[in-house]
Amino acid sequence: MQKYxxxxxxxxxxxxxxxxxxxFLFLRVLLPQDVIDLILREYGKSDPxxxxxxxxxxxxxxxxxxxxxxxxxxxxxWGDERGILQGDLGKSLHxxxxxxxxxxxxxxxxxxxxxxxxxxxxxxxxxxxxWSALRQDRWPDYGLxxxxxxxxxxxxxxxxxxxxxxxxxxxxWAPSIDYKDIFSDPVAHFKIMWLPALLIGLTxxxxxxxxVRTQMLEVLRQDYIRTAQAKGLxxxxxxxxxxxxxxxxPVVTVIGVGLPNVIGGTVLYEQIFTIPGMGRYLVDxxxxxxxPVIMGLNLVFAMLLxxxxxxxxxxxxxxxxxIRFR
Amino acid sequence: xxxxxxxSIAEVEGWGGEQSRLNRIFSGIKAFARKxxxxxVCGAVVIFFFIIGDVVPETVNAAGDAAGLxxxxxxxxxxxxxxxxxxxxxxxxxxxxxxxxxxxxxxLGTDNIGRDTLSRLMYAARTAVMVSFxxxxxxxxxxxxxxxxxxxxxxxxxxxxxxxxxxSEALPGLVVLITIFGIWDSGLWPLIFVFGxxxxxxxxxxxxxxxxxxxxxxxIEAARVVGASDKRIMMRYLLPNVFALIVxxxxxxxxxxxxxxxxxxxxxxxxxxxxxxxxxxxxLEGRTYMRVQPGLAIYPGLAIALLVFSFNLFGDALRDxxxxxxxxxx
Numbered sequence: 001m002q003k004y005x006x007x008x009x010x011x012x013x014x015x016x017x018x019x020x021x022x023x024f025l026f027l028r029v030l031l032p033q034d035v036i037d038l039i040l041r042e043y044g045k046s047d048p049x050x051x052x053x054x055x056x057x058x059x060x061x062x063x064x065x066x067x068x069x070x071x072x073x074x075x076x077x078w079g080d081e082r083g084i085l086q087g088d089l090g091k092s093l094h095x096x097x098x099x100x101x102x103x104x105x106x107x108x109x110x111x112x113x114x115x116x117x118x119x120x121x122x123x124x125x126x127x128x129x130x131w132s133a134l135r136q137d138r139w140p141d142y143g144l145x146x147x148x149x150x151x152x153x154x155x156x157x158x159x160x161x162x163x164x165x166x167x168x169x170x171x172x173w174a175p176s177i178d179y180k181d182i183f184s185d186p187v188a189h190f191k192i193m194w195l196p197a198l199l200i201g202l203t204x205x206x207x208x209x210x211x212v213r214t215q216m217l218e219v220l221r222q223d224y225i226r227t228a229q230a231k232g233l234x235x236x237x238x239x240x241x242x243x244x245x246x247x248x249x250p251v252v253t254v255i256g257v258g259l260p261n262v263i264g265g266t267v268l269y270e271q272i273f274t275i276p277g278m279g280r281y282l283v284d285x286x287x288x289x290x291x292p293v294i295m296g297l298n299l300v301f302a303m304l305l306x307x308x309x310x311x312x313x314x315x316x317x318x319x320x321x322x323i324r325f326r
Numbered sequence: 327x328x329x330x331x332x333x334s335i336a337e338v339e340g341w342g343g344e345q346s347r348l349n350r351i352f353s354g355i356k357a358f359a360r361k362x363x364x365x366x367v368c369g370a371v372v373i374f375f376f377i378i379g380d381v382v383p384e385t386v387n388a389a390g391d392a393a394g395l396x397x398x399x400x401x402x403x404x405x406x407x408x409x410x411x412x413x414x415x416x417x418x419x420x421x422x423x424x425x426x427x428x429x430x431x432x433x434l435g436t437d438n439i440g441r442d443t444l445s446r447l448m449y450a451a452r453t454a455v456m457v458s459f460x461x462x463x464x465x466x467x468x469x470x471x472x473x474x475x476x477x478x479x480x481x482x483x484x485x486x487x488x489x490x491x492x493x494s495e496a497l498p499g500l501v502v503l504i505t506i507f508g509i510w511d512s513g514l515w516p517l518i519f520v521f522g523x524x525x526x527x528x529x530x531x532x533x534x535x536x537x538x539x540x541x542x543x544x545x546i547e548a549a550r551v552v553g554a555s556d557k558r559i560m561m562r563y564l565l566p567n568v569f570a571l572i573v574x575x576x577x578x579x580x581x582x583x584x585x586x587x588x589x590x591x592x593x594x595x596x597x598x599x600x601x602x603x604x605x606x607x608x609x610l611e612g613r614t615y616m617r618v619q620p621g622l623a624i625y626p627g628l629a630i631a632l633l634v635f636s637f638n639l640f641g642d643a644l645r646d647x648x649x650x651x652x653x654x655x656x
């Protein structure tokens with residue numbers, strides 16, 4: 001197992017390096033030449049010294065490879081300033097404070113939202129998928145499948161807008177916009193988080209439900225299930241110990257594939273529900289052309305995604321011994 | 327004489343072949359409708375949106391613009407707006423009819439500056455359909471090129487491409503798109519190109535797998551022995567064999583792109599007003615005036631849901647018919 005994890009991490013290394021290169025090049029290419037003028041105008045200043053400083057800070061003075069090495073912090077080893085490797089993403093143009101500090105507050109918020117969303121998706125999809133498979137081609141099955149297909153098609157952010165508006169019109173209820181930390185005020189915290197988590201989770205749960213159902217149907221037809229039933233095991237044991245564990249294997253992969261959607265979802269819903277996570281930070285920074293923040297956030301988002309995909313892979317190997325020894 | 331006879335026979339047979347091909351297509355459609363009635367209905371909805379969305383005129387006109395030939399084709403939406411009593415241009419304002427409910431003049435009501443909601447939904451269909459079809463076309467072209475090439479050449483080439491695909495998959499979609507359109511100007515064709523290029527590598531995985539399995543078949547070896555070139559093997563042997571897969575993954579991708587475009591527009595990074603898109607209508611008019619005129623937010627959402635729903639079900643039905651191995655999955 002350790003060997004597998006080590007191999008998986010090693011395999012991720014080129015991806016991580018490529019991501020830094022892509023983020024760097026991509027934003028460099030994206031960066032119009034007059035962006036500094038734009039930024040300076042945004043802040044209502046214009047003098048050559050500030051411009052030079054800014055170029056230095058944005059890392060667009062000097063040639064491309066030096067810039068890249070400075071940004072990633074490889075240059076630190078021969079005495080340059082700290083970079084990403086040293087955990088320093090630079091300073092925000094807007095607030096002039098280290099981005100890392102800001103992220104320390106914001107990353108847990110987004111992560112928590114994403115986790116709740118995944119949990120919602122699993123908690124709704126797995127039992128309902130099993131139920132749907134057990135009632136194959138009867139009305140619960142048809143009903144659930146129709147709902148699942150509908151869930152795939154309905155945009156969650158639209159549901160959010162509709163719920164917020166009609167909630168306030170008919171029930172005089174509105175989601176709180178005053179974000180509270182989970183430790184200082186858990187009740188208020190969950191009052192804000194439950195609806196976005198539910199909405200982000202609902203969108204992938206439709207697809208998951210259908211996947212669980214098909215997998216379950218396939219597994220239930222296997223010989224070892226018949227053997228288990230013939231041995232006289234209880235229905236529950238057969239279902240949960242023999243069938244479900246095997247049926248859930250592909251589901252784990254699908255969760256890994258669906259992760260970008262969850263991240264996108266957090267960006268959207270943090271905006272709608274004014275939750276101070278990374279997504280809101282991104283949208284705010286893009287509006288302000290806060291360049292170092294945009295770069296750092298893209299990198300952090302990508303790294304989180306890589307990490308969670310590795311986690312999913314490892315848990316997959318944990319569930320299925322065949323993977324480890326391939 | 328003999329030659330002329332041969333020619334005429336060939337002509338007749340050619341004509342006959344054409345006829346039977348048309349017949350085959352028709353009977354194929356009929357069989358599809360009989361086997362998958364819901365899928366066929368959804369296919370009809372997709373075609374309806376395709377026509378209402380003015381895909382052909384918009385593409386031809388954009389190409390004409392680029393080539394300096396002007397915009398030769400009229401838009402169906404414009405024709406309808408000019409010739410019916412209840413449809414208008416997307417920018418037609420009637421300040422006196424602000425925020426109205428449904429009426430004979432405005433079937434789905436009007437927005438805050440008196441523009442007809444139904445007409446704007448119709449024009450916005452162009453954004454949704456153009457972006458989804460255009461982006462899917464580009465991304466499938468990129469995806470199948472990468473997939474086939476890396477399946478065919480294998481070795482170090484495959485490994486490098488694989489790393490590239492891995493990396494593209496690790497880029498969080500909406501985040502990258504917000505970054506791009508937050509810095510660059512958005513627009514119909516930028517949206518299409520960026521969505522297409524972004525989705526391309528991700529598509530290639532499934533095609534690569536299929537290409538590798540096709541590579542193992544004897545006819546590829548036979549083609550090699552006969553001395554077919556790399557290009558010929560890829561174009562004439564691999565491509566036709568992965569084509570069903572391309573169609574299938576395209577049909578899955580269409581709905582996804584519609585939702586992605588809507589989300590991006592909803593955040594304000596889509597098309598600039600006044601030209602509408604469903605997500606933008608939801609964001610600008612819907613959110614602000616929903617309390618007064620709920621339809622402004624309800625209808626765009628329903629339109630998105632209808633189109634995505636049709637794309638998905640049509641794709642599912644298509645998959646069931648085209649690829650028996652995948653039957654019943656999802």
